Amino acid sequence: MTGQWHPDATALAECRAGLTGGRRARRLAAHVASCADCASVNDQIAAVTTVLASAPEPAMPDAVESRIMAALATEASLATEAALVTETPHETEAAHGTAAKRDTALRPVGGDGGRSRRRPGGRSGRSGPGNRWLRPAVLASAAAACLVLFGGVYGITHLSSGSSSSSAASSAAGSAAAGSESSPLAGPQAPGTRLEPADSAPVAAFTVTASGTNYLPATLALQVRAQLARSARTALPAAEAAPSAQLSACVLHLTGQMRPRLVDRATYQGKPAYVIAVTNRAWVVGTGCTASNPELIASVGL
Amino acid sequence: MGPEVPEPSDAELLRRHVAGDTAAFGLLFKRHKDRLWAVALRTTCDPDDAADALQEAMISAFRRAKDFRGDSAVTTWLHRIVVNASLDRLRRRPARSISWSGDPDALESMLAQDTRGGPSLAVPSPRAGAGLLPGAPADPADSVETRLDVAAALRLLPEQQRAALVLVDMLGYPVAEVAVILAVSEGTVKSRCARGRARLLPFLAHLRGESGNQAAADTVSPEGGGG
Numbered sequence: 309m310t311g312q313w314h315p316d317a318t319a320l321a322e323c324r325a326g327l328t329g330g331r332r333a334r335r336l337a338a339h340v341a342s343c344a345d346c347a348s349v350n351d352q353i354a355a356v357t358t359v360l361a362s363a364p365e366p367a368m369p370d371a372v373e374s375r376i377m378a379a380l381a382t383e384a385s386l387a388t389e390a391a392l393v394t395e396t397p398h399e400t401e402a403a404h405g406t407a408a409k410r411d412t413a414l415r416p417v418g419g420d421g422g423r424s425r426r427r428p429g430g431r432s433g434r435s436g437p438g439n440r441w442l443r444p445a446v447l448a449s450a451a452a453a454c455l456v457l458f459g460g461v462y463g464i465t466h467l468s469s470g471s472s473s474s475s476a477a478s479s480a481a482g483s484a485a486a487g488s489e490s491s492p493l494a495g496p497q498a499p500g501t502r503l504e505p506a507d508s509a510p511v512a513a514f515t516v517t518a519s520g521t522n523y524l525p526a527t528l529a530l531q532v533r534a535q536l537a538r539s540a541r542t543a544l545p546a547a548e549a550a551p552s553a554q555l556s557a558c559v560l561h562l563t564g565q566m567r568p569r570l571v572d573r574a575t576y577q578g579k580p581a582y583v584i585a586v587t588n589r590a591w592v593v594g595t596g597c598t599a600s601n602p603e604l605i606a607s608v609g610l
Numbered sequence: 611m612g613p614e615v616p617e618p619s620d621a622e623l624l625r626r627h628v629a630g631d632t633a634a635f636g637l638l639f640k641r642h643k644d645r646l647w648a649v650a651l652r653t654t655c656d657p658d659d660a661a662d663a664l665q666e667a668m669i670s671a672f673r674r675a676k677d678f679r680g681d682s683a684v685t686t687w688l689h690r691i692v693v694n695a696s697l698d699r700l701r702r703r704p705a706r707s708i709s710w711s712g713d714p715d716a717l718e719s720m721l722a723q724d725t726r727g728g729p730s731l732a733v734p735s736p737r738a739g740a741g742l743l744p745g746a747p748a749d750p751a752d753s754v755e756t757r758l759d760v761a762a763a764l765r766l767l768p769e770q771q772r773a774a775l776v777l778v779d780m781l782g783y784p785v786a787e788v789a790v791i792l793a794v795s796e797g798t799v800k801s802r803c804a805r806g807r808a809r810l811l812p813f814l815a816h817l818r819g820e821s822g823n824q825a826a827a828d829t830v831s832p833e834g835g836g837g
Binding site for chain 2: 317325326349352355357359360361368369375377381384
């Protein structure tokens with residue numbers, strides 16, 4: 309049995325793994341029992357498993373953990389924002405009075421209750437932590453919070469004046485590209501408020517600035533606040549006459565159809581990017597940002 | 611002192627996340643982060659790729675949590691997502707993927723290229739002694755074998771064999787669970803592991819210590835669940 313024939317290491321390893329049966333397995337076992345060389349190989353195969361099992365398990369570096377926790381926090385934040393601006397049709401129909409106006413103000417433009425709204429990164433609707441985030445109690449508190457955060461007094465006043473239209477089917481992109489002159493919210497007096505109630509077409513009136521800022525991760529929030537302060541004092545240099553439909557759609561997607569307070573064509577860590585900000589949050593996106601693929605690079609609370 | 615509140619299970623944390631608890635998924639991640647990191651790092655063999663893959667995987671899991679049906683353990687589901695993200699990342703960067711034909715001369719050439727700063731086999735610089743069992747040769751210049759620690763040797767494997775070996779031999783998961791993670795049959799897992807062990811044999815067997823000798827079987831009788 310120990311003559312000219314010797315099984316190769318793979319054959320021995322497969323036999324050890326139980327992949328060889330019957331006569332062949334018995335033949336291999338008999339050979340190993342009588343062949344010192346093959347017995348040694350067999351031992352070494354077992355040792356490979358032992359060595360692999362003995363290798364220390366690497367601990368995750370703190371920087372990686374922080375980075376992933378930040379990414380998850382961004383996801384949670386985006387999901388929460390979606391909850392703030394999303395509502396089921398049933399809840400809309402059940403709402404009355406001022407509450408109805410508030411709820412209407414919170415609905416995403418498009419009239420589908422937000423179910424078709426795509427999230428950054430390609431997920432559609434509420435594919436994240438689930439529609440149970442949209443329970444009435446959550447929505448009620450979310451509505452109050454949103455109204456406080458985003459100039460709700462103006463929104464209520466405006467909505468009470470009956471400015472809705474029936475163009476609910478208009479796409480955000482198309483509407484955004486339609487220009488700003490006809491928007492009742494156009495102009496600097498209503499930054500950060502929702503553009504339109506849900507049954508109206510959104511009108512995106514924002515200027516893309518070119519501040520020349522190189523935004524950095526560690527100082528992103530501070531830099532954005534500084535730009536917002538600058539823009540409140542004086543007009544920042546405009547980067548383009550009017551935002552493209554693609555950019556408008558991207559911006560409105562990120563802001564939940566709210567007017568951005570800042571859309572700055574700049575750089576982030578030296579690479580071209582758009583920095584978009586509303587009252588309480590800023591996003592950094594790639595220059596190819598679209599509604600379906602925002603190319604989200606970073607997000608920070610303000 | 612009141613009775614200690616038991617920590618929520620993985621399934622409970624996932625359920626809370628789906629229900630809107632914004633902290634639940636972070637807790638789940640922190641609970642398993644080191645093991646998930648080990649899977650990503652050893653599958654990609656590159657810390658940067660591992661970090662990217664793991665981040666993608668965690669965001670994917672965050673978003674897809676509501677699709678988790680409970681057919682397997684939450685950890686199995688997470689590992690599956692991490693392995694897939696790691697393999698996806700390797701596929702997107704084929705130039706950084708290493709596959710050794712088995713020819714010792716070719717390996718010598720790869721190693722020589724690495725020592726000149728070439729991109730093909732950047733052997734990670736492990737912590738002192740990491741990956742080496744007691745009694746391992748001290749001089750890494752002695753031979754090809756002694757130049758390879760576990761992490762470097764793993765890079766010589768095809769990705770699928772590496773993923774199977776990492777999960778079965780290094781992390782100790784049962785073959786049946788690894789089959790679920792990798793979405794292949796148990797026989798395929800065993801085969802990939804067997805072939806991977808045979809391929810690594812010239813580079814790792816010398817690292818065996820006392821425990822290795824004791825573990826070595828006298829015969830080729832089939833192994834247990836680790837198969």
